[in-house]
Amino acid sequence: MPAPSEFLKYIDGNADAFIKRLAEAVSIPSISGDARHRKDVFAMADWLNAQLKSVGVETQLVDLGRHTMDGEDLPLPPAILGRLGNDSSKKTVLIYGHFDVQPALKSDGWDTEPFTLTINEQTGQLIGRGSSDDKGPILGWLNVLQYHHENKLPLPVNLKFCFEGMEESGSEGLDDLVRRESQKGGYFDGVDCVCISDNYWLNTRTPALTYGLRGLSYYKVTVSGPARDLHSGVFGRTVHEPMTDLVHLLNTLVTPTGDILIKGVDEMVPPADEEEKKIYEKLDYSISDIEQSAGASIALSDDKVNVLMGRMRQPSLSIHGIEGAFSAPGAKTVIPAKVSGKFSIRLVPPQTPDNIDPLVIDHLKKAFAELGSKNTLTVENLHGGKPWVADHRHWNFEAAKKATKAVYGQDPDLTREGGSIPVTLTFAESLGVNVLLLPMGRGDDGAHSTNEKLDRSNFIEGSKLLGTYLYELADIQK
Amino acid sequence: MPAPSEFLKYIDGNADAFIKRLAEAVSIPSISGDARHRKDVFAMADWLNAQLKSVGVETQLVDLGRHTMDGEDLPLPPAILGRLGNDSSKKTVLIYGHFDVQPALKSDGWDTEPFTLTINEQTGQLIGRGSSDDKGPILGWLNVLQYHHENKLPLPVNLKFCFEGMEESGSEGLDDLVRRESQKGGYFDGVDCVCISDNYWLNTRTPALTYGLRGLSYYKVTVSGPARDLHSGVFGRTVHEPMTDLVHLLNTLVTPTGDILIKGVDEMVPPADEEEKKIYEKLDYSISDIEQSAGASIALSDDKVNVLMGRMRQPSLSIHGIEGAFSAPGAKTVIPAKVSGKFSIRLVPPQTPDNIDPLVIDHLKKAFAELGSKNTLTVENLHGGKPWVADHRHWNFEAAKKATKAVYGQDPDLTREGGSIPVTLTFAESLGVNVLLLPMGRGDDGAHSTNEKLDRSNFIEGSKLLGTYLYELADIQK
Ligand SMILES: [Zn+2]
Ligand SMILES: [Zn+2]
Ligand SMILES: [Zn+2]
Ligand SMILES: [Zn+2]
Numbered sequence: 001m002p003a004p005s006e007f008l009k010y011i012d013g014n015a016d017a018f019i020k021r022l023a024e025a026v027s028i029p030s031i032s033g034d035a036r037h038r039k040d041v042f043a044m045a046d047w048l049n050a051q052l053k054s055v056g057v058e059t060q061l062v063d064l065g066r067h068t069m070d071g072e073d074l075p076l077p078p079a080i081l082g083r084l085g086n087d088s089s090k091k092t093v094l095i096y097g098h099f100d101v102q103p104a105l106k107s108d109g110w111d112t113e114p115f116t117l118t119i120n121e122q123t124g125q126l127i128g129r130g131s132s133d134d135k136g137p138i139l140g141w142l143n144v145l146q147y148h149h150e151n152k153l154p155l156p157v158n159l160k161f162c163f164e165g166m167e168e169s170g171s172e173g174l175d176d177l178v179r180r181e182s183q184k185g186g187y188f189d190g191v192d193c194v195c196i197s198d199n200y201w202l203n204t205r206t207p208a209l210t211y212g213l214r215g216l217s218y219y220k221v222t223v224s225g226p227a228r229d230l231h232s233g234v235f236g237r238t239v240h241e242p243m244t245d246l247v248h249l250l251n252t253l254v255t256p257t258g259d260i261l262i263k264g265v266d267e268m269v270p271p272a273d274e275e276e277k278k279i280y281e282k283l284d285y286s287i288s289d290i291e292q293s294a295g296a297s298i299a300l301s302d303d304k305v306n307v308l309m310g311r312m313r314q315p316s317l318s319i320h321g322i323e324g325a326f327s328a329p330g331a332k333t334v335i336p337a338k339v340s341g342k343f344s345i346r347l348v349p350p351q352t353p354d355n356i357d358p359l360v361i362d363h364l365k366k367a368f369a370e371l372g373s374k375n376t377l378t379v380e381n382l383h384g385g386k387p388w389v390a391d392h393r394h395w396n397f398e399a400a401k402k403a404t405k406a407v408y409g410q411d412p413d414l415t416r417e418g419g420s421i422p423v424t425l426t427f428a429e430s431l432g433v434n435v436l437l438l439p440m441g442r443g444d445d446g447a448h449s450t451n452e453k454l455d456r457s458n459f460i461e462g463s464k465l466l467g468t469y470l471y472e473l474a475d476i477q478k
Numbered sequence: 479m480p481a482p483s484e485f486l487k488y489i490d491g492n493a494d495a496f497i498k499r500l501a502e503a504v505s506i507p508s509i510s511g512d513a514r515h516r517k518d519v520f521a522m523a524d525w526l527n528a529q530l531k532s533v534g535v536e537t538q539l540v541d542l543g544r545h546t547m548d549g550e551d552l553p554l555p556p557a558i559l560g561r562l563g564n565d566s567s568k569k570t571v572l573i574y575g576h577f578d579v580q581p582a583l584k585s586d587g588w589d590t591e592p593f594t595l596t597i598n599e600q601t602g603q604l605i606g607r608g609s610s611d612d613k614g615p616i617l618g619w620l621n622v623l624q625y626h627h628e629n630k631l632p633l634p635v636n637l638k639f640c641f642e643g644m645e646e647s648g649s650e651g652l653d654d655l656v657r658r659e660s661q662k663g664g665y666f667d668g669v670d671c672v673c674i675s676d677n678y679w680l681n682t683r684t685p686a687l688t689y690g691l692r693g694l695s696y697y698k699v700t701v702s703g704p705a706r707d708l709h710s711g712v713f714g715r716t717v718h719e720p721m722t723d724l725v726h727l728l729n730t731l732v733t734p735t736g737d738i739l740i741k742g743v744d745e746m747v748p749p750a751d752e753e754e755k756k757i758y759e760k761l762d763y764s765i766s767d768i769e770q771s772a773g774a775s776i777a778l779s780d781d782k783v784n785v786l787m788g789r790m791r792q793p794s795l796s797i798h799g800i801e802g803a804f805s806a807p808g809a810k811t812v813i814p815a816k817v818s819g820k821f822s823i824r825l826v827p828p829q830t831p832d833n834i835d836p837l838v839i840d841h842l843k844k845a846f847a848e849l850g851s852k853n854t855l856t857v858e859n860l861h862g863g864k865p866w867v868a869d870h871r872h873w874n875f876e877a878a879k880k881a882t883k884a885v886y887g888q889d890p891d892l893t894r895e896g897g898s899i900p901v902t903l904t905f906a907e908s909l910g911v912n913v914l915l916l917p918m919g920r921g922d923d924g925a926h927s928t929n930e931k932l933d934r935s936n937f938i939e940g941s942k943l944l945g946t947y948l949y950e951l952a953d954i955q956k
Contacts, residue, residue, distance in 0.1 A: 069498040107580055214711060218809045227773020233692060233897025236794030237736040238768055238785055238826045239776045243797040244734055251729035255721055256849040258715040290716055295705020298717040298852045307716055316714030318813050319721045322807065326799030326820060331696045331860040333822055335796050342804060345716050370733040374776040419711025 001474040002406055003468040008462040011463050015456070017040065018124060018143050021051075022459065023117035024130040024398045025099075025135040032077065032100035032169040035069055041077040041165045044099045048138065048163060049080055052130050055145035057082040057161065064166075078172050079185050084145065085158035088312030091473055094431070096423065098167030100450045101130035109450040124456040132454040133447035136442040137197035137466075138163065141457065143472045144467040152432040156474030160191055167198075167423070175426050182430035189388050189454060192478070193396040194427045198467070199444050206284040207404045207465070209397055210437035212312065212416030215347035215387035217356050221249060221364055221455030222325075224338035225375035232333045238269065240373045242339045243308040243325055249377075254317040257309060258300050260345070262363045265315060267418040268351055280305045280312070283413050293443075312416035316346045342382075346418060353384030386390055388425045389416065394434040399472035406472075407465045437468065479634065479953035480884055483948040484618045488625045489941050493934070496621050498605060499529075500937065501576075501595035503613040504606040506843055510578035510647040512554065513547055519555040521748075524602045526616065526641060527558055534777035535560040535639065537545040538601035541861035542644075542651030554651050555643030556646065559665050562623065565637035569951055570636040572669040572909070574901060576645030579608035580926045587928040602934040610932040615675035615918045615944075616641065618937065624947040634952030636671060645676075645901070653904050655779045660908035670956070671874040672905045672913040675944070679920050680891050683764040685882045685943070686873055690790065690894030691902055693825035693865035695834050698801075699727060702816035703853040710811045718851045719801055724817050727855075730845045731821060732795040736778050736788060738823070740841040743793060746829055750787060758783045758790070761891050771921070788892035795823045809954035820860075824896060829864030864904045867894065872912040882951075918946065 010231040030044035031037040045061065052059050077100065079249075103327035104114035112118040116335045117128040126136075141161075148155055166172045181187035187421070203209045230239070252261055260266045272280075289301045290307060299307050310316065323340040326332045345356060361379050368377040384406070390397070392414050416474040428435045440462035489496075508522035511516040523539065530537050539556035546552070582592035590596040595864040606613075619639075621623070626633055646651045659665035679686045701720040706716070730739055738744045750758075750904040765777045765817070768785060779785050788794065803809045823834060841859050846855045868875070870892050882890040906913045918940035926929045 014511075038719070049859070068550050136626035164610050216711075216811070218811070220809075225772075225774055225776045228770060230799070231897065232794065232796040232822060233694075233824060233895070234560070235772060236692075236787070236896055237778065237792055238794075239774075239778060239797055240734060244732055244736075247725060247728045247797055248734055250725045254722055256718060256726055256851050257720075258722075259627055294703075294708060294713060294717050296717075296852075298703045300715065310715035311712070314715055316716075318709065318710040318714050318719055318811070319803075320810055321724055321804030321814065322800055322811055325797075325805070327803070327805035329801060331698075331822070332798055332819065333694070333696070333796070334798055336799065342809065344710060344809070346711060355814070373734050374774075377488060405495055417711070418714060418716070419709065 026117040055149040080163040082161035104129040125453040131442035132445035136454040140463040142216040143463040208413040211392040217353040217384040218344040218382040221341040230335040396434040402466035504595040533627040558641040560639035582607040603931040610919035610923035614932040618941040621941040686891040690867040691871040695831040695862040696822040700818040708813040874912040881946040
């Protein structure tokens, strides 16, 4: 069932009013990571709550308690739960979004005031903090609801909402809420699928659906020797130097071309079959796109499929740095007493921190034993998270594909992201239903950067996409 | 010719007065590395100049000009040149010392006020900044001169003095002065040998003569790739990571047991013959001494001769750290865009920065080419200095050996140091005469550390040693 043409017309006809509403949302500096702005996150919750009510959503604010940030005891902003429609013959979709934003100061290098939505009439960019991450997408849903509310039209599906105000600061309190409300009789009981609009197209041209995220396992490997830093003149070639040992350990982790040398890690991942490879071949993304975004011609290969699979469906190991060694400019002839290498592995199914940890620890212990050093080794896992991959042939994705084709006239890129959005996994695991990531913005939106923007066409067509997706969902065979 | 017994008695009899004079010297905080104390370095020069004059030395203060430190334009403290005696039938000895000191604050962890000489009656330690480095030794010479001046006795040799106030801050201005005054007709023309008392015994028990110092060549190897730091989620296994490349390069430099892997570096140094090995066998120093001073059981070998030769007569390569990588506590998932490894090689003859540089640069370029990386490599030599080794069978050393035997009743350890005292090489090269390092303090004096001390017995017996050395010098066959 395509979306009614009146709906599409309504979105176009009210574009300016929608942008004005986005400007209102952007003007509230709801920075969750800055204690001084905590009141603004609360104000943003109130604003969104009022907006939801005005388009007919039955809402409740859920107190998530308090937390300590930068040594200060603070109240957590509430989560907003909402529902609209309760027709047992319709599917029920859970929609997630976050109304907090990253910090932003004009002095960071913004060309405009970050909390004043600035419209560049030439490029069509709507510039402001939160325009794309994640106020634009939330307001896209409001736009859809407003049409139905004003015209007293029932929605084609039942909706449930979960909006939070701490996403940019670790989604504090949300996991517990989601797990609790996903149980029998909970607020999310009966949800058939989830839709999250909080990521981006691969490029600036092609709409995308995202069906995977990598997990992470972060390690700190420490070699310690002398009781204090030593002078290399006095002790050079006299004692086992922790830094020499650590360099030899870090050297055993990954090749310059990205192959992971820890036995069993790469091997755990089944190779892509021809059908899966075709997904990567089809992606509207080139080596030059990658090199442009890295700012240098340093792609690991000239083969687009290889490079994209490296990012999306293979684990990766990056060495981030060393704590405890000499790191300042200049020349210091120190033998550091205790040095800690930091590296992390991005995980893909079936890898988890739990099954990767023993491989990493065992590898490092063996490699260290081979050095024959009298220094001491310790290995810690600092934090981690599981990867997530959804079935992109699921009806939830099929509905989104049809909606994309209807609104944009083209098939969406089917992408997996190299990073993680932890709440995705929480919903998937707690509810046991398919989760779709349906991005509104483009790959160059600069979500956590200066001059964050959402293109006007992405906001307007994106609102049409969200509404159309609901109509396609209603129609599709479960 | 042994020193007159009256001289030895005089030193014992005036010990308290000598310690009082040391307390006066320590009370002037002549920290050359701190602009706020520059006036104190000048005050120290005036104090020392007056002391030298009072014992009959003809002195002159040499203006060394100005320099910039921490962005401030400052006058350099003067060098003090002096002479005593001009008997062409006697040998002429040049004596060097420095009257500036390292910084010290009680809050650094000192048990006492650093610029108040504190006498621990139980241990006999004279505790205070500069007590051992290098005011104690300079005052040792004053003690010797005072005896001869008061008793109107001629010295057995002619003396020339060169005292500076910038040693702890790179001896700024001194090299030029020494080279200039070493020329024909210069202040140092006619000098037969040099004696520098500015280092330490190997241990706390055995007097030492030092005949070698290692040189240094310090390198910065930089790998740069992307235009800015990247997120490891987005770019992991997509691009060549500079940190991976750098770790692989650093891994090719040195083994965990200290062997240098850069072709030609270790090979340049001829092995020790049996006679030389005996010097190391004889040294009053054990593996447990080394491990005690390192604070851990991490010696590279259980063989004392191997370990001591590693420090004294072999080159060493230490990796000091990495600039540009993530070095703070915590976990950050960054791919650093540009990382610089810092390492240095301690040099022994015939190695020099000039003949080592091409080997290092060539090695790194080849190793980088083998990585097949698309990143960019640069190698810089940040600074360097040549090693120095003197003939320990020279009459200058023989006189010091006899003096040691006479004062301490034991043969001195013949040592080479792993670090450098650059002015030693300047004197040796400019004058073309033998230079002797004749330490006064013990290996645990803590020269650049908290609670620096000089043992009372080292100060008093050390003053006798300096005087006796002059008498033995006078006697010995050139
Ligand atoms: Zn977001
Ligand atoms: Zn974000
Ligand atoms: Zn010194
Ligand atoms: Zn010093």
